Amino acid sequence: MTSTANPLAPEWLPVPDDANALARAVWPSGATRRDGELVLAGVSATDLVRQYGTPLYVVDEEDARRRAALILDAFRREFGRIGASVSVYYAGKAFLSVGVARWMAELGLNLDVCSDGEFAVALAAGFDPARIGYHGNNKSNAELEAIVDAGVGGLVLDSVYELERVAAIAAERGSRQPVRLRVNSGVHASTHEYLATAREDQKFGIPLADVPAVVAAIRAQPSLEFLGLHSHIGSQIFETGGFEEAAARLLAVQKELLEGGPVPSLNLGGGFGIAYTVADDPAPVGALAAQMAAVVEAECTRLGIPIPNMAIEPGRSIIGPAGVTLYEVGTIKDVRVEREGGAAVRRYVSVDGGMSDNPRPELYGAEYSARIASRVSAEEPVLVRVAGKHCESGDIVVNAEYLPGDIRPGDLLAVPATGAYCWSLASNYNHLGRPPVVAVRDGAARLLVRGESIADLLSRDAEAQPVSEVPA
Ligand SMILES: Cc1ncc(COP(=O)(O)O)c(C=O)c1O
Numbered sequence: 001m002t003s004t005a006n007p008l009a010p011e012w013l014p015v016p017d018d019a020n021a022l023a024r025a026v027w028p029s030g031a032t033r034r035d036g037e038l039v040l041a042g043v044s045a046t047d048l049v050r051q052y053g054t055p056l057y058v059v060d061e062e063d064a065r066r067r068a069a070l071i072l073d074a075f076r077r078e079f080g081r082i083g084a085s086v087s088v089y090y091a092g093k094a095f096l097s098v099g100v101a102r103w104m105a106e107l108g109l110n111l112d113v114c115s116d117g118e119f120a121v122a123l124a125a126g127f128d129p130a131r132i133g134y135h136g137n138n139k140s141n142a143e144l145e146a147i148v149d150a151g152v153g154g155l156v157l158d159s160v161y162e163l164e165r166v167a168a169i170a171a172e173r174g175s176r177q178p179v180r181l182r183v184n185s186g187v188h189a190s191t192h193e194y195l196a197t198a199r200e201d202q203k204f205g206i207p208l209a210d211v212p213a214v215v216a217a218i219r220a221q222p223s224l225e226f227l228g229l230h231s232h233i234g235s236q237i238f239e240t241g242g243f244e245e246a247a248a249r250l251l252a253v254q255k256e257l258l259e260g261g262p263v264p265s266l267n268l269g270g271g272f273g274i275a276y277t278v279a280d281d282p283a284p285v286g287a288l289a290a291q292m293a294a295v296v297e298a299e300c301t302r303l304g305i306p307i308p309n310m311a312i313e314p315g316r317s318i319i320g321p322a323g324v325t326l327y328e329v330g331t332i333k334d335v336r337v338e339r340e341g342g343a344a345v346r347r348y349v350s351v352d353g354g355m356s357d358n359p360r361p362e363l364y365g366a367e368y369s370a371r372i373a374s375r376v377s378a379e380e381p382v383l384v385r386v387a388g389k390h391c392e393s394g395d396i397v398v399n400a401e402y403l404p405g406d407i408r409p410g411d412l413l414a415v416p417a418t419g420a421y422c423w424s425l426a427s428n429y430n431h432l433g434r435p436p437v438v439a440v441r442d443g444a445a446r447l448l449v450r451g452e453s454i455a456d457l458l459s460r461d462a463e464a465q466p467v468s469e470v471p472a
């Protein structure tokens, strides 16, 4: 059950206590109020800001761990019923640090990386390369060599050009590289256009029709071991139909491939949607797993083929809801907006970050919510737009939110559900340093990633003088 209090009330925070509610939770499970202040896993927002400043990314470690464990349990349970094993790869692109990679390893998850940088973080965390899946539509020769040398357990082939290069690299070393083949299923996921990755006209994978020939080419290479097919239809998806359709399309091809040799596993990728605001209603992970298992079972029975072992790659649904960004409120402006039928006033509340720490509203029109973190107020809520501090009019953090009418400079503002694709998409636009990332657990905070200071940024300018020598 979630709290049934008025969601417009400034102190309101939903606190889920079951898996279904967890799917709809906008705030991490450890979020609560103490003496009016927002507290995250026992640490108050003001204490966090006193120590680390603003903007600040905060990750509720227990919440992330719980979501990872729930996904692993649900998929193992549902696919276990039909006799399939499941590997869950945490998609590091959502957010990756050495600490987070270690949480996932401890919980028994595998890791999906898609660049040499993410791979380096995984190795720095001591992640077993055999449990790493490596993606990318344009891997360099240096990356392919590092993959083969490290013994990465699953390279996801994205093109014939890559197949030929990796086969040669593995052959040179006398090793055998396990590979999956990324397939473009042609399934149009119901999500933002930029987040759909299996439309016909996009860069990832091999078209379904070409799969038999490419798999034959893989099998013809003694230096490659074929693990199976891979499909990822997109991200922030609420409807299970797309996953089911992709599974059905890949299994139909799998039947044909089985005539030429084993196809041990099927990877259906990630993409499970989360709630960014209370208007979002994503499927609970148990239901998702059950529906996917049912489709795989039904299709395999219909086609008369064995049920393959399964893999999935969730990122956002593990780390997204665990994150909260804290900002300090600065300028507040009431802007008169002329409209048909009369004028209205829009209140712009500006914070000390913006599109450099969260470009998602500008990139995808993503909606977020916000609450004052440093206090509660009995003032009537007013409709505000939360803006960043960048030189860009589209620099909006929260498009529309009700906040107490007495919101003022110096208040701390918390924006939930920022754990995924915020730090990892962050930039230094306008020479802002990327904020630090802090994990909170059991009343204690721990730095996961240091923030960047202006001195850090200036130190990269090849022609800058050391900061201490810049005239005031
Ligand atoms: C190949 C692949 N796997 C997994 C993911 C993770 O997706 P999500 O974070 O939506 O679960 C992505 C990102 O969309 C991806 O491109």
Ligand SMILES: N[C@@H](CCCC[NH3+])C(=O)O
Binding pocket: 093, 195, 197, 235, 236, 360, 364, 420, 421, 425
């Ligand atoms: N960057 C996207 C997700 C892309 C996932 C990678 N294929 C987002 O923020 O929603």
